[in-house]
Amino acid sequence: MTASAQTQSQPRVVLTARGLGKTFGGFAAVSNVNLDVHHARIHALIGPNGAGKTTVFNLLTKFLQPTTGKITLLGTDITHTKPDKVARMGMVRSFQISAVFPHLTVLENVKVALQRPAGLAVQFWLPLSSLDRLNGRAETLIDDLGLTEYRDTRAADLSYGRKRVLEIATTLALDPEVLLLDEPMAGMGQEDVRMVADIIREVARHRAVLMVEHNLSVVADICHHVTVLQRGEIIGEGDYASVSQDHRVRTAYMGTED
Numbered sequence: 001m002t003a004s005a006q007t008q009s010q011p012r013v014v015l016t017a018r019g020l021g022k023t024f025g026g027f028a029a030v031s032n033v034n035l036d037v038h039h040a041r042i043h044a045l046i047g048p049n050g051a052g053k054t055t056v057f058n059l060l061t062k063f064l065q066p067t068t069g070k071i072t073l074l075g076t077d078i079t080h081t082k083p084d085k086v087a088r089m090g091m092v093r094s095f096q097i098s099a100v101f102p103h104l105t106v107l108e109n110v111k112v113a114l115q116r117p118a119g120l121a122v123q124f125w126l127p128l129s130s131l132d133r134l135n136g137r138a139e140t141l142i143d144d145l146g147l148t149e150y151r152d153t154r155a156a157d158l159s160y161g162r163k164r165v166l167e168i169a170t171t172l173a174l175d176p177e178v179l180l181l182d183e184p185m186a187g188m189g190q191e192d193v194r195m196v197a198d199i200i201r202e203v204a205r206h207r208a209v210l211m212v213e214h215n216l217s218v219v220a221d222i223c224h225h226v227t228v229l230q231r232g233e234i235i236g237e238g239d240y241a242s243v244s245q246d247h248r249v250r251t252a253y254m255g256t257e258d
């Protein structure tokens with residue numbers, strides 16, 4: 001099914017922001033941002049450099065405390081909730097905090113990630129064999145993300161694109177309802193971009209994905225909904241086709257409407 005076909009039925013809202021704002025010493029980095037993020041949808045946050053995208057991610061994940069506004073996750077007000085609790089409640093962010101250990105294999109990395117939902121910190125003093133009970137779930141996750149032939153490859157020896165897929169796999173070990181991806185395509189070649197785009201589409205069949213992405217052809221290809229920020233404010237939103245025709249958005253990106 002194409003992204004535009006899926007937008008015809010509206011699934012449940014899992015994450016909302018209302019009137020979200022953040023000032024740094026009098027400078028408004030984010031002002032009055034309203035967001036509705038839906039289950040089984042890919043939602044892009046785009047905008048020129050310095051538009052406030054990273055700040056919005058930091059506010060949603062509670063790494064920053066908002067100056068104004070309210071955030072709800074799965075119907076619960078998380079405006080004043082701590083980041084680790086937000087993660088346990090089902091919203092997890094990938095890439096800026098990478099949970100991949102380069103000297104461990106793909107399978108070992110996924111097993112280490114899988115022990116975390118049980119409430120355990122990563123227990124380095126235990127032999128990796130103590131995680132064997134997690135083999136079944138780890139293999140399923142590795143299969144789902146197309147990493148089967150690399151299960152015994154050390155993370156350090158993976159291609160850049162596959163390392164990113166492994167990062168997604170370790171994040172999915174927490175089984176989040178909402179997955180936040182920070183520029184998942186950054187620094188990738190065309191082939192890896194296609195592979196990671198396919199994985200994100202697959203992952204979003206069962207959860208909401210909110211992603212900051214500069215690669216607009218990826219946004220056009222896989223995102224159901226696009227929110228455009230400029231100078232901390234939303235200047236356009238909708239599907240990519242309508243947003244890309246919006247005169248404010250075109251001016252923000254191109255400096256001209258032509």
Ligand SMILES: Nc1ncnc2c1ncn2[C@@H]1O[C@H](COP(=O)(O)OP(=O)(O)OP(=O)(O)O)[C@@H](O)[C@H]1O
Pocket residue numbers: 024027029047048049050051052053054055056
């Ligand atoms: N901790 C901070 N203190 C002061 N100003 C900040 C802070 N964090 C961000 N800013 C400012 O807020 C604005 C938005 O920054 P932000 O990093 O959120 O933008 P962005 O859209 O993610 O940009 P990019 O695409 O370049 O990563 C910028 O002008 C930035 O300089």
